[in-house]
Amino acid sequence: MPHTGTRVDAHVKVLDETVVERATARGLDALVYAPHFERLPTIRERAKRFSDDDLLVVPAREVFTGDWRNRRHLLALGLSEPIPDFITFEGAMAELERQDAAILVPHPTFATVSLTRPELDAHRDRIDAIETYNAKLLPHQNRRAGRVAGALELPAFGSSYAHLRATVGEAWTAFTDELETAADVVEAFKTDAPRRIVHRAGLDHRVRGTIEYGHLAYENTWKRLDRLFLSGDDPTNPRSVFYEGRFDDVAVY
Template sequence: MTSEGFNVDVHVKVLDEGVVERAKARGMDAIVYAPHFTRLSDIREQAARYSDDELAVIPGRELFTGTWQHRRHVLAIGLDEPVPDFITLEATMEELQRQNAAVLIPHPTFLNVSLGREEVRTYADTIDSIEVYNPKHLPHDNRRAREIARETGIQTFASSYAHLRGTVGEAWLSFDRAVDDADALARAFRADAPRRLFHRHGLSHVAQRALEFAHLGFENSWGKFDRLMLQGTEPTHPDHVAYDGRFDHCKVY
Protein backbone atom coordinates (compact mmCIF):
# COMPACT_ATOMS: atom_id res chain seq x y z
CA MET A 1 0.00 0.00 0.00
CA THR A 2 1.33 3.41 -0.98
CA SER A 3 -0.25 6.83 -1.33
CA GLU A 4 -0.19 9.62 -3.84
CA GLY A 5 1.78 12.68 -2.88
CA PHE A 6 5.22 13.00 -1.29
CA ASN A 7 5.52 10.24 1.30
CA VAL A 8 7.65 10.79 4.40
CA ASP A 9 8.43 8.40 7.24
CA VAL A 10 9.00 11.14 9.80
CA HIS A 11 10.99 9.27 12.44
CA VAL A 12 13.54 6.52 11.82
CA LYS A 13 16.27 5.48 14.26
CA VAL A 14 18.27 3.15 12.00
CA LEU A 15 20.05 3.79 8.72
CA ASP A 16 21.93 1.51 6.35
CA GLU A 17 21.55 0.16 2.82
CA GLY A 18 18.81 -2.20 3.98
CA VAL A 19 16.81 0.68 5.45
CA VAL A 20 17.11 2.63 2.20
CA GLU A 21 15.99 -0.36 0.14
CA ARG A 22 13.03 -1.01 2.40
CA ALA A 23 11.95 2.64 2.40
CA LYS A 24 11.98 2.69 -1.40
CA ALA A 25 10.10 -0.60 -1.60
CA ARG A 26 7.46 0.86 0.72
CA GLY A 27 6.97 3.90 -1.53
CA MET A 28 8.70 6.44 0.67
CA ASP A 29 10.10 9.58 -0.96
CA ALA A 30 11.89 10.66 2.22
CA ILE A 31 12.70 9.45 5.71
CA VAL A 32 13.80 11.49 8.73
CA TYR A 33 16.85 9.98 10.40
CA ALA A 34 16.90 10.97 14.07
CA PRO A 35 18.98 8.61 16.23
CA HIS A 36 19.44 9.18 19.95
CA PHE A 37 22.64 10.64 21.41
CA THR A 38 24.22 11.41 18.05
CA ARG A 39 25.65 14.81 17.15
CA LEU A 40 23.87 16.79 14.45
CA SER A 41 27.00 16.91 12.28
CA ASP A 42 27.24 13.10 12.31
CA ILE A 43 23.53 12.72 11.51
CA ARG A 44 23.89 15.11 8.58
CA GLU A 45 26.89 13.21 7.28
CA GLN A 46 25.08 9.88 7.41
CA ALA A 47 21.92 11.37 5.87
CA ALA A 48 23.89 12.78 2.95
CA ARG A 49 25.69 9.46 2.45
CA TYR A 50 22.46 7.49 2.04
CA SER A 51 20.39 10.06 0.10
CA ASP A 52 19.94 9.66 -3.64
CA ASP A 53 17.56 10.70 -6.41
CA GLU A 54 14.94 8.19 -5.26
CA LEU A 55 15.01 8.76 -1.49
CA ALA A 56 15.86 11.84 0.55
CA VAL A 57 17.29 11.06 3.98
CA ILE A 58 16.57 14.12 6.10
CA PRO A 59 18.54 14.77 9.31
CA GLY A 60 16.60 15.27 12.54
CA ARG A 61 17.32 15.27 16.28
CA GLU A 62 15.16 13.58 18.89
CA LEU A 63 16.30 15.57 21.89
CA PHE A 64 16.45 13.90 25.31
CA THR A 65 15.41 16.72 27.64
CA GLY A 66 15.45 16.70 31.43
CA THR A 67 16.79 14.01 33.72
CA TRP A 68 16.70 10.25 33.28
CA GLN A 69 13.80 10.04 35.75
CA HIS A 70 11.83 12.88 34.13
CA ARG A 71 12.93 12.70 30.51
CA ARG A 72 10.90 14.22 27.72
CA HIS A 73 11.57 13.62 24.02
CA VAL A 74 11.24 16.37 21.41
CA LEU A 75 11.86 15.84 17.69
CA ALA A 76 13.48 18.80 15.92
CA ILE A 77 13.80 19.26 12.16
CA GLY A 78 15.62 22.11 10.45
CA LEU A 79 18.19 22.95 13.11
CA ASP A 80 20.89 25.43 12.13
CA GLU A 81 23.06 24.80 15.20
CA PRO A 82 23.52 21.75 17.45
CA VAL A 83 21.39 21.42 20.57
CA PRO A 84 22.50 19.04 23.35
CA ASP A 85 20.57 16.48 25.33
CA PHE A 86 20.24 16.70 29.13
CA ILE A 87 19.07 20.31 29.32
CA THR A 88 15.71 21.46 30.64
CA LEU A 89 12.59 21.19 28.52
CA GLU A 90 12.08 24.94 28.82
CA ALA A 91 15.58 25.69 27.53
CA THR A 92 15.17 23.19 24.69
CA MET A 93 11.93 24.78 23.54
CA GLU A 94 13.43 28.26 23.72
CA GLU A 95 16.42 27.19 21.64
CA LEU A 96 14.28 25.48 19.00
CA GLN A 97 12.10 28.56 18.76
CA ARG A 98 15.19 30.77 18.42
CA GLN A 99 16.42 28.63 15.54
CA ASN A 100 12.97 28.51 13.93
CA ALA A 101 13.17 24.73 13.79
CA ALA A 102 10.08 22.57 13.38
CA VAL A 103 9.07 21.15 16.77
CA LEU A 104 7.39 17.74 16.74
CA ILE A 105 6.17 15.77 19.75
CA PRO A 106 6.70 12.03 19.34
CA HIS A 107 4.58 9.51 21.29
CA PRO A 108 2.82 12.06 23.60
CA THR A 109 2.07 10.75 27.11
CA PHE A 110 3.63 7.40 26.14
CA LEU A 111 5.15 5.75 29.22
CA ASN A 112 7.46 8.33 30.82
CA VAL A 113 9.40 9.47 27.77
CA SER A 114 7.34 12.26 26.25
CA LEU A 115 5.30 15.33 26.96
CA GLY A 116 2.05 15.03 28.88
CA ARG A 117 -1.19 16.93 28.28
CA GLU A 118 -0.25 19.90 30.43
CA GLU A 119 3.20 20.20 28.87
CA VAL A 120 1.70 20.12 25.38
CA ARG A 121 -0.74 22.87 26.40
CA THR A 122 2.09 24.92 27.89
CA TYR A 123 4.12 24.79 24.68
CA ALA A 124 1.24 24.69 22.20
CA ASP A 125 2.40 27.89 20.50
CA THR A 126 5.84 26.35 19.90
CA ILE A 127 4.79 22.83 18.87
CA ASP A 128 4.16 22.28 15.16
CA SER A 129 2.87 18.69 15.14
CA ILE A 130 1.90 15.82 17.46
CA GLU A 131 2.39 12.16 16.65
CA VAL A 132 -0.92 10.30 16.74
CA TYR A 133 0.26 6.93 15.39
CA ASN A 134 3.37 4.83 15.53
CA PRO A 135 3.74 1.03 15.64
CA LYS A 136 4.85 1.02 19.30
CA HIS A 137 1.62 2.70 20.40
CA LEU A 138 -1.20 0.65 21.83
CA PRO A 139 -4.74 1.64 20.72
CA HIS A 140 -5.33 3.76 23.82
CA ASP A 141 -2.07 5.62 23.18
CA ASN A 142 -3.29 6.61 19.73
CA ARG A 143 -6.69 7.69 21.06
CA ARG A 144 -5.11 9.81 23.77
CA ALA A 145 -2.74 11.44 21.28
CA ARG A 146 -5.65 12.31 18.97
CA GLU A 147 -7.56 13.79 21.90
CA ILE A 148 -4.61 16.03 22.79
CA ALA A 149 -4.30 17.16 19.18
CA ARG A 150 -8.01 18.03 19.06
CA GLU A 151 -7.88 19.85 22.38
CA THR A 152 -4.91 21.99 21.36
CA GLY A 153 -5.62 22.38 17.65
CA ILE A 154 -2.10 21.22 16.79
CA GLN A 155 -1.53 19.41 13.49
CA THR A 156 -0.69 15.69 13.53
CA PHE A 157 1.76 13.22 12.05
CA ALA A 158 2.41 9.49 11.92
CA SER A 159 5.74 7.71 11.72
CA SER A 160 7.26 4.26 11.93
CA TYR A 161 9.45 5.30 14.90
CA ALA A 162 11.57 2.47 13.52
CA HIS A 163 14.26 1.09 15.81
CA LEU A 164 14.29 -2.03 13.62
CA ARG A 165 14.97 -2.09 9.90
CA GLY A 166 11.77 -4.02 9.18
CA THR A 167 9.55 -1.28 10.62
CA VAL A 168 10.61 1.45 8.18
CA GLY A 169 7.64 2.53 6.08
CA GLU A 170 5.02 0.96 8.36
CA ALA A 171 3.54 4.43 9.05
CA TRP A 172 4.02 7.72 7.23
CA LEU A 173 2.45 10.95 6.11
CA SER A 174 1.93 12.27 2.62
CA PHE A 175 2.31 15.94 1.69
CA ASP A 176 0.88 17.55 -1.42
CA ARG A 177 4.32 18.96 -2.25
CA ALA A 178 7.93 17.81 -2.37
CA VAL A 179 9.73 18.27 0.96
CA ASP A 180 13.05 16.68 0.16
CA ASP A 181 15.40 18.47 2.54
CA ALA A 182 15.36 19.54 6.18
CA ASP A 183 14.46 23.17 5.50
CA ALA A 184 11.57 22.30 3.18
CA LEU A 185 10.18 19.74 5.61
CA ALA A 186 10.52 22.15 8.54
CA ARG A 187 8.68 24.84 6.57
CA ALA A 188 5.89 22.39 5.74
CA PHE A 189 5.40 21.53 9.40
CA ARG A 190 5.58 25.14 10.55
CA ALA A 191 3.03 26.18 7.91
CA ASP A 192 0.63 23.33 8.75
CA ALA A 193 0.91 22.15 5.14
CA PRO A 194 -1.88 19.79 4.06
CA ARG A 195 -1.02 16.17 4.72
CA ARG A 196 -2.62 12.75 5.02
CA LEU A 197 -1.60 10.09 7.53
CA PHE A 198 -1.24 6.41 6.67
CA HIS A 199 -0.16 3.15 8.21
CA ARG A 200 -0.03 -0.39 6.97
CA HIS A 201 -2.52 -3.05 8.06
CA GLY A 202 -2.73 -6.81 8.30
CA LEU A 203 -0.87 -9.56 10.10
CA SER A 204 2.58 -8.44 8.98
CA HIS A 205 1.95 -5.00 10.50
CA VAL A 206 0.73 -6.56 13.76
CA ALA A 207 3.83 -8.77 13.88
CA GLN A 208 6.19 -5.87 13.24
CA ARG A 209 4.47 -3.82 15.93
CA ALA A 210 5.03 -6.68 18.38
CA LEU A 211 8.73 -6.83 17.47
CA GLU A 212 9.13 -3.08 18.00
CA PHE A 213 7.33 -3.20 21.34
CA ALA A 214 9.55 -6.07 22.49
CA HIS A 215 12.60 -4.05 21.49
CA LEU A 216 11.32 -1.18 23.64
CA GLY A 217 12.09 -3.09 26.85
CA PHE A 218 15.76 -3.43 25.96
CA GLU A 219 16.02 0.10 24.58
CA ASN A 220 14.66 1.72 27.74
CA SER A 221 16.46 -0.47 30.26
CA TRP A 222 19.87 -1.97 29.66
CA GLY A 223 20.45 -0.14 26.38
CA LYS A 224 20.15 3.31 27.88
CA PHE A 225 21.79 2.34 31.18
CA ASP A 226 24.80 1.13 29.22
CA ARG A 227 25.04 4.34 27.22
CA LEU A 228 24.38 6.71 30.09
CA MET A 229 26.23 5.04 32.93
CA LEU A 230 28.92 2.80 31.44
CA GLN A 231 30.18 4.53 28.31
CA GLY A 232 31.24 7.89 29.71
CA THR A 233 30.08 11.32 28.56
CA GLU A 234 27.67 11.24 25.64
CA PRO A 235 28.70 13.19 22.51
CA THR A 236 25.45 15.15 22.93
CA HIS A 237 26.06 16.06 26.58
CA PRO A 238 26.13 19.85 27.13
CA ASP A 239 29.66 19.56 28.56
CA HIS A 240 30.95 18.39 25.17
CA VAL A 241 33.33 20.84 23.51
CA ALA A 242 30.98 21.08 20.52
CA TYR A 243 28.56 23.20 22.59
CA ASP A 244 31.22 25.62 23.86
CA GLY A 245 29.59 25.97 27.28
CA ARG A 246 26.48 27.67 25.83
CA PHE A 247 24.12 25.43 27.76
CA ASP A 248 25.89 25.28 31.12
CA HIS A 249 23.13 27.37 32.71
CA CYS A 250 20.38 24.90 31.87
CA LYS A 251 22.01 21.46 31.95
CA VAL A 252 20.52 18.91 34.34
CA TYR A 253 23.67 16.76 34.81
Protein backbone atom coordinates in the same frame (compact mmCIF):
# COMPACT_ATOMS: atom_id res chain seq x y z
CA MET B 1 1.25 3.15 -9.99
CA PRO B 2 3.11 6.44 -9.28
CA HIS B 3 1.65 8.53 -6.50
CA THR B 4 1.40 12.28 -6.12
CA GLY B 5 2.52 14.31 -3.14
CA THR B 6 5.25 13.27 -0.71
CA ARG B 7 5.24 10.29 1.64
CA VAL B 8 7.46 10.90 4.66
CA ASP B 9 8.24 8.36 7.37
CA ALA B 10 8.66 11.13 9.90
CA HIS B 11 10.91 9.46 12.47
CA VAL B 12 13.39 6.60 12.05
CA LYS B 13 16.43 5.66 14.12
CA VAL B 14 18.23 3.40 11.66
CA LEU B 15 19.79 4.13 8.29
CA ASP B 16 21.75 1.93 5.92
CA GLU B 17 21.42 0.35 2.48
CA THR B 18 18.76 -2.09 3.70
CA VAL B 19 16.68 0.73 5.17
CA VAL B 20 16.88 2.70 1.92
CA GLU B 21 15.81 -0.35 -0.10
CA ARG B 22 12.89 -1.03 2.22
CA ALA B 23 11.75 2.59 2.23
CA THR B 24 11.86 2.78 -1.56
CA ALA B 25 10.05 -0.54 -1.94
CA ARG B 26 7.27 0.74 0.32
CA GLY B 27 6.78 3.83 -1.79
CA LEU B 28 8.27 6.39 0.56
CA ASP B 29 9.75 9.61 -0.76
CA ALA B 30 11.54 10.73 2.40
CA LEU B 31 12.72 9.63 5.82
CA VAL B 32 13.36 11.82 8.85
CA TYR B 33 16.50 10.36 10.41
CA ALA B 34 16.90 11.11 14.12
CA PRO B 35 19.08 8.50 15.84
CA HIS B 36 19.59 8.49 19.59
CA PHE B 37 22.73 10.07 21.08
CA GLU B 38 24.36 11.24 17.84
CA ARG B 39 25.52 14.79 17.18
CA LEU B 40 23.94 16.80 14.39
CA PRO B 41 27.06 16.86 12.13
CA THR B 42 27.20 13.05 12.20
CA ILE B 43 23.49 12.78 11.43
CA ARG B 44 23.77 15.26 8.58
CA GLU B 45 26.69 13.42 7.01
CA ARG B 46 24.89 10.09 7.13
CA ALA B 47 21.64 11.57 5.82
CA LYS B 48 23.49 13.08 2.86
CA ARG B 49 25.26 9.79 2.17
CA PHE B 50 22.02 7.83 1.87
CA SER B 51 19.93 10.42 0.03
CA ASP B 52 19.45 9.93 -3.69
CA ASP B 53 17.00 10.79 -6.47
CA ASP B 54 14.49 8.25 -5.15
CA LEU B 55 14.69 8.89 -1.41
CA LEU B 56 15.38 12.07 0.53
CA VAL B 57 16.81 11.63 4.03
CA VAL B 58 16.17 14.60 6.32
CA PRO B 59 18.50 14.99 9.34
CA ALA B 60 16.84 15.61 12.71
CA ARG B 61 17.34 15.20 16.45
CA GLU B 62 15.07 13.64 19.05
CA VAL B 63 16.19 15.68 22.02
CA PHE B 64 15.92 14.06 25.46
CA THR B 65 15.04 16.81 27.94
CA GLY B 66 15.03 16.48 31.71
CA ASP B 67 16.65 13.63 33.61
CA TRP B 68 16.41 9.93 32.75
CA ARG B 69 13.42 9.28 35.02
CA ASN B 70 11.41 12.30 33.89
CA ARG B 71 12.53 12.98 30.37
CA ARG B 72 10.44 14.62 27.69
CA HIS B 73 11.22 13.95 24.05
CA LEU B 74 11.13 16.64 21.35
CA LEU B 75 11.68 15.91 17.66
CA ALA B 76 13.52 18.82 16.04
CA LEU B 77 13.87 19.34 12.28
CA GLY B 78 15.74 22.12 10.55
CA LEU B 79 18.42 22.60 13.19
CA SER B 80 21.26 24.92 12.28
CA GLU B 81 23.50 24.02 15.24
CA PRO B 82 24.00 20.97 17.51
CA ILE B 83 21.92 20.65 20.66
CA PRO B 84 22.66 18.13 23.44
CA ASP B 85 20.39 15.75 25.32
CA PHE B 86 19.53 15.94 29.02
CA ILE B 87 19.09 19.65 29.40
CA THR B 88 16.01 21.18 30.97
CA PHE B 89 12.81 21.22 28.94
CA GLU B 90 12.69 25.01 28.94
CA GLY B 91 16.36 25.17 27.97
CA ALA B 92 15.72 22.88 25.02
CA MET B 93 12.62 24.74 23.87
CA ALA B 94 14.42 28.07 24.04
CA GLU B 95 17.31 26.73 21.96
CA LEU B 96 15.02 25.15 19.35
CA GLU B 97 13.09 28.39 19.05
CA ARG B 98 16.32 30.35 18.72
CA GLN B 99 17.26 28.11 15.80
CA ASP B 100 13.76 28.39 14.29
CA ALA B 101 13.52 24.60 14.17
CA ALA B 102 10.33 22.67 13.56
CA ILE B 103 9.27 21.36 16.98
CA LEU B 104 7.33 18.09 16.85
CA VAL B 105 6.01 16.02 19.75
CA PRO B 106 6.57 12.27 19.35
CA HIS B 107 4.42 9.69 21.20
CA PRO B 108 2.49 12.27 23.31
CA THR B 109 1.35 11.29 26.83
CA PHE B 110 3.24 7.97 26.60
CA ALA B 111 4.87 6.69 29.81
CA THR B 112 7.52 8.95 31.37
CA VAL B 113 9.20 9.88 28.08
CA SER B 114 6.58 12.17 26.59
CA LEU B 115 4.87 15.48 27.11
CA THR B 116 1.81 15.13 29.33
CA ARG B 117 -1.54 16.66 28.43
CA PRO B 118 -1.05 19.62 30.83
CA GLU B 119 2.38 20.25 29.31
CA LEU B 120 0.94 20.12 25.81
CA ASP B 121 -1.77 22.56 26.82
CA ALA B 122 0.79 24.92 28.32
CA HIS B 123 3.12 24.86 25.30
CA ARG B 124 0.59 24.55 22.51
CA ASP B 125 1.69 27.74 20.77
CA ARG B 126 5.31 26.54 20.66
CA ILE B 127 4.55 23.16 19.07
CA ASP B 128 4.30 22.60 15.30
CA ALA B 129 2.80 19.08 15.19
CA ILE B 130 1.83 16.10 17.34
CA GLU B 131 2.40 12.47 16.43
CA THR B 132 -0.97 10.75 16.14
CA TYR B 133 0.23 7.42 14.78
CA ASN B 134 3.39 5.68 15.94
CA ALA B 135 3.84 2.11 14.70
CA LYS B 136 5.53 1.19 17.96
CA LEU B 137 2.55 2.06 20.13
CA LEU B 138 -0.67 0.22 20.89
CA PRO B 139 -3.93 1.18 19.15
CA HIS B 140 -5.46 2.84 22.22
CA GLN B 141 -2.30 4.92 22.70
CA ASN B 142 -2.47 6.19 19.14
CA ARG B 143 -6.18 6.94 19.47
CA ARG B 144 -5.44 8.96 22.61
CA ALA B 145 -2.74 10.91 20.75
CA GLY B 146 -5.22 11.66 17.97
CA ARG B 147 -7.73 13.01 20.46
CA VAL B 148 -5.08 15.25 22.02
CA ALA B 149 -4.01 16.68 18.65
CA GLY B 150 -7.65 17.27 17.73
CA ALA B 151 -8.44 18.99 21.01
CA LEU B 152 -5.43 21.28 20.66
CA GLU B 153 -6.13 21.87 16.96
CA LEU B 154 -2.53 21.08 16.06
CA PRO B 155 -1.33 19.41 12.85
CA ALA B 156 -0.63 15.69 13.03
CA PHE B 157 2.20 13.51 11.83
CA GLY B 158 2.79 9.77 11.67
CA SER B 159 5.89 7.63 11.68
CA SER B 160 7.22 4.12 12.04
CA TYR B 161 9.51 5.28 14.87
CA ALA B 162 11.67 2.48 13.55
CA HIS B 163 14.52 1.36 15.74
CA LEU B 164 14.62 -1.87 13.73
CA ARG B 165 15.05 -2.03 9.95
CA ALA B 166 11.94 -4.12 9.31
CA THR B 167 9.67 -1.44 10.79
CA VAL B 168 10.63 1.31 8.33
CA GLY B 169 7.63 2.31 6.24
CA GLU B 170 5.00 0.85 8.56
CA ALA B 171 3.52 4.37 8.92
CA TRP B 172 4.04 7.71 7.25
CA THR B 173 2.83 11.26 6.76
CA ALA B 174 1.43 11.81 3.26
CA PHE B 175 1.73 15.46 2.23
CA THR B 176 -0.34 16.69 -0.70
CA ASP B 177 2.52 18.88 -1.92
CA GLU B 178 5.61 17.76 -3.78
CA LEU B 179 8.48 18.35 -1.35
CA GLU B 180 11.80 18.36 -3.17
CA THR B 181 14.33 19.30 -0.48
CA ALA B 182 14.95 18.85 3.23
CA ALA B 183 14.04 22.51 3.69
CA ASP B 184 10.70 21.83 1.98
CA VAL B 185 10.00 18.98 4.40
CA VAL B 186 10.90 21.11 7.42
CA GLU B 187 8.65 23.93 6.22
CA ALA B 188 5.76 21.51 5.63
CA PHE B 189 6.01 20.30 9.22
CA LYS B 190 6.24 23.87 10.51
CA THR B 191 3.00 24.83 8.81
CA ASP B 192 -0.42 23.30 8.41
CA ALA B 193 0.47 21.93 4.96
CA PRO B 194 -2.25 19.48 3.84
CA ARG B 195 -1.49 15.91 4.88
CA ARG B 196 -2.88 12.52 5.81
CA ILE B 197 -1.55 10.03 8.33
CA VAL B 198 -1.27 6.57 6.79
CA HIS B 199 -0.18 3.19 8.12
CA ARG B 200 -0.04 -0.37 6.97
CA ALA B 201 -2.52 -2.86 8.38
CA GLY B 202 -2.91 -6.53 9.12
CA LEU B 203 -1.21 -9.06 11.34
CA ASP B 204 2.28 -8.41 10.02
CA HIS B 205 1.96 -4.71 10.86
CA ARG B 206 0.83 -5.48 14.40
CA VAL B 207 3.63 -8.02 14.91
CA ARG B 208 6.27 -5.53 13.77
CA GLY B 209 4.84 -2.96 16.15
CA THR B 210 4.86 -5.43 19.02
CA ILE B 211 8.51 -6.29 18.38
CA GLU B 212 9.36 -2.59 18.35
CA TYR B 213 7.44 -2.08 21.60
CA GLY B 214 9.48 -4.84 23.20
CA HIS B 215 12.64 -3.01 22.17
CA LEU B 216 11.77 -0.40 24.82
CA ALA B 217 13.09 -2.76 27.50
CA TYR B 218 16.59 -2.19 26.17
CA GLU B 219 16.14 1.53 25.62
CA ASN B 220 15.05 2.19 29.18
CA THR B 221 17.69 0.47 31.29
CA TRP B 222 19.88 2.17 33.85
CA LYS B 223 22.76 0.10 32.53
CA ARG B 224 22.51 1.97 29.25
CA LEU B 225 22.28 5.26 31.10
CA ASP B 226 25.46 4.46 33.03
CA ARG B 227 27.28 3.71 29.81
CA LEU B 228 26.13 6.86 28.09
CA PHE B 229 25.78 9.64 30.58
CA LEU B 230 28.05 9.27 33.54
CA SER B 231 30.86 10.57 31.38
CA GLY B 232 31.08 13.92 29.65
CA ASP B 233 32.75 12.14 26.74
CA ASP B 234 29.41 11.13 25.23
CA PRO B 235 28.74 13.24 22.10
CA THR B 236 25.33 14.47 23.27
CA ASN B 237 26.14 14.95 26.95
CA PRO B 238 25.53 18.68 27.60
CA ARG B 239 28.89 19.00 29.36
CA SER B 240 30.80 17.54 26.43
CA VAL B 241 33.61 19.68 25.03
CA PHE B 242 31.63 19.82 21.79
CA TYR B 243 29.26 22.40 23.31
CA GLU B 244 31.97 24.63 24.83
CA GLY B 245 30.01 25.20 28.04
CA ARG B 246 26.99 26.78 26.31
CA PHE B 247 24.53 24.43 28.01
CA ASP B 248 26.15 24.03 31.42
CA ASP B 249 23.53 26.22 33.09
CA VAL B 250 20.65 24.01 31.85
CA ALA B 251 22.36 20.61 32.07
CA VAL B 252 20.73 17.99 34.32
CA TYR B 253 23.79 15.66 34.30
